[in-house]
Amino acid sequence: MVTMPNWLAKRASLTPDRKALITKEETWTFRKLHELSKIAANKLAAIGIKDGDHVAVLMGNRPEFLFLLHGLEYIGAVAVLLNTKLAVYELCYQLVDSESKLLIYDDIFEEKAADIFTSIEVKKVRLTDFLSIEEGNADIRSEWQLDRVHTIIYTSGTTGQPKGVMLTYGNHWWSAVGSTLNLGLYSDDCWLCATPIFHVSGLSILLRSVFYGIPVYLVNKFEPCEVNDAIEKQGVTIISVVSQMLMRMVADLGERKYPKSFRCALLGGGPAPKPLLEMCREKEIPVYQTYGMTETASQIVTLSSEYMLTKLGSAGMPLFPAQLRIEKDGAVLPPNEAGEIVVKGPNVTIGYWKKEDATKKNIIDGWLYTGDIGYVDEDGFLYVLDRRTDLIISGGENIYPAEVESVILSHPSVEEAGVVGKDSVEWGQVPVAFVKLFDSQTATKEDIIAHCKERLAKYKVPTDVFFVDHLPRNASNKLMRKELRKWIR
Ligand code: ATP
Ligand code: MG
Structure with missing residues (x-):
């Protein structure tokens, strides 16, 4: 049984005065973030949330999401992260399926929440009401086991019914370790989070911030000019994007160039159109193509910067702790032959919540069968072609x-x-x-x-x-x- 000390408490003791969270309006240090997360934990305790409970969160990218996430960790509760764009029917499915004991929702989703409560029975609390709850006495965990479930996040449902992916503390930890062993860590790093926190893409930025001791620049709604301003004037050095976001940023940038301090645009989530990559190459934008999924707690394969030009279009190589192979009909294929992408690593999920059949079918001896088709070239670089079903x-x-x-x-x-x-x-x-x-x-x-x-x-x-x-x-x-x-x- 491998344990680690409470992550945020540890970070707050190591570097309390470093910036942890930046928004357009306000900045929080790690000390402050730790204090506010303790308060959130105490409020959760006051409404009866205990170790092991599942708590669903329906919230946009706002600071309170962080306090709540860490508050849930402090108690040992599992956060079920809901996509705010889901229809009420879909939300009800995920709430029931995940056996969530409580739903905490942002006030702006009042209408959606009301519709949910006419359909299913689940305890609910609106964010403003949650914030005014009198604090209880949470038993704040000083350490946690890496094999415990930290989050349940449903897959996007692109190919079928979304599945609840169980991500452990260890999955998140190893995902962050793998990421930094590839990207490196600079003392002035600041990672902009404009992708939703309810996706692994956003969530993983928040956790890396705690591990690395660097700030998250949190954006509520993606606006290319605001993001470009944060890169050009507010010291953002890394950003995670999907191709549509990057396209809009490049359009807004016009003839300007990004400052040298901007060292990484981590591009993932789906296929990267070649014209976009070529445009970024022309504008000297440091794009790191990446491949990953909910099941791998974000990236598992990333293209290192030194190969950006020579391997344009490749998603790169498996991160340090990860492995990759291409399979067809049970056989591992040689380079340049297309087959299913199969990955393994300590960031790969332990399985789908309550879906033992899907877990057994997709994860065999620790190898995850991704359902995506691709090939590796003779140098071991992955090229993602498409989903098998398409x-x-x-x-x-x-x-x-x-x-x-x-x-x-x-x-x-x-x-x-x-x-x-x-x-x-x-x-x-x-x-x-x-x-x-x-x-x-x-x-x-x-x-x-x-x-x-x-x-x-x-x-x-x-x-x-x-x-x-x-x-x-x-x-x-x-x-x-x-x-x-x-x-x-
Ligand atoms: P579901 O599993 O429910 O059908 P989903 O697979 O879209 O939904 P996610 O986990 O959000 O759910 O997305 C991961 C998928 O996104 C990958 O399996 C892959 O198909 C696609 N993807 C991610 N990165 C890339 C990439 N660099 N190139 C091509 N496709 C990618
Ligand atoms: Mg999938």
């Missing part, structure tokens, strides 16, 4: 929709693109594209097809293009190709 097989050839989408996206009139397979008597399946154009732009089906023909093998070129106003996305803004398949006429 693969299109046409005349015996594999087509990865992400590759076709990336090409369509490089057309200047295209804002969004989604590609799926359509049944074909002749070929089995053929790719078809759904395209959303920028408001002021026009393009015809023939334009898009001609653009693809110039850049793709013939069998990958969409046989049809449908122009649409929006593409089906889930609460994590991910393209849901399973919905798109239903749109095929």
Whole structure:
């Protein structure tokens, strides 16, 4: 049984006066963060939360989320992090499934919360009411076991019903260790958190801050100009982004260049379109492509900066504590052959909450079968192709929709693109594209097809293009190709 001292208490004793949390309005030191988290723990105790209880949180990126998260750690309760964009029906499912004893919700979700309570029975408390609860006497833990569950986070539900991923204290710890062994740690580091805390992407930034003793610059709502200002003027050195965020930041940056102090834009969450990567290379933006998932407590594979130019488009190599292999039909494949990405490491989840079958199927001898397809080159660099379920097989050839989408996206009139397979008597399946154009732009089906023909093998070129106003996305803004398949006429 491996134990560690209470993380935040330890950090507050080591470097109490260092900045822990920065928002546009206010700054908190680690001492203050520790004090406020103790208060949160005492309030949780006052309303009967005990060691091992599951407590759901429905909250945007606000400072109180941090106090609450650490408060829950202090008690030994498990935080169930809910995506605020989920529909009431989906929230009810996750609340019931996770067996949450209490829901703490941000006042701005009052309406959603009211609808939840007409559907299911769960104890609730609004954030402002929580803050005014008189403190009880929490038994603050001085240490914790690394194999205990720290958080339950549901997967995005891109390929099916979201699954509750159990992440342990050890998973989070090792994820942060792996990250810094790759990125390094500078004394002036400051990590901007604009991705949601309810995702591992945001949560992992908060935890790294405590481990590394560096501040989190917390952004409530992503606005490219605010984020650029934080990088150019407020000393932010690292930021975690998904491609849409980075695209908007680059557009806002215009002709300007980022200062040298900005040393890492960690880009993950989904496929990175090549045109974006090329644009960043031109503008000397230090992009670190990364691959990970809820099940790996954030990144597990990352492209180190020295390979940024030579391995453009690769997600990199497994982090120091992690391993990777590519498998097909039970055999490990040699370089340059595409198969399922399988990963292992101390940051990999112990399993899905109450889903023993899915756990047994996806995690075998510590190896996680990701459901993603990719290959490694002869130097061991991973290239993520797509999800197994979205693969299109046409005349015996594999087509990865992400590759076709990336090409369509490089057309200047295209804002969004989604590609799926359509049944074909002749070929089995053929790719078809759904395209959303920028408001002021026009393009015809023939334009898009001609653009693809110039850049793709013939069998990958969409046989049809449908122009649409929006593409089906889930609460994590991910393209849901399973919905798109239903749109095929
Ligand atoms: P569900 O598992 O419920 O279908 P999800 O897989 O979208 O949802 P997340 O854990 O949020 O849930 O997302 C992880 C997935 O995102 C990965 O398995 C992969 O498909 C995709 N992804 C992450 N990073 C990359 C990347 N660099 N390139 C391509 N895809 C990526
Ligand atoms: Mg998944």
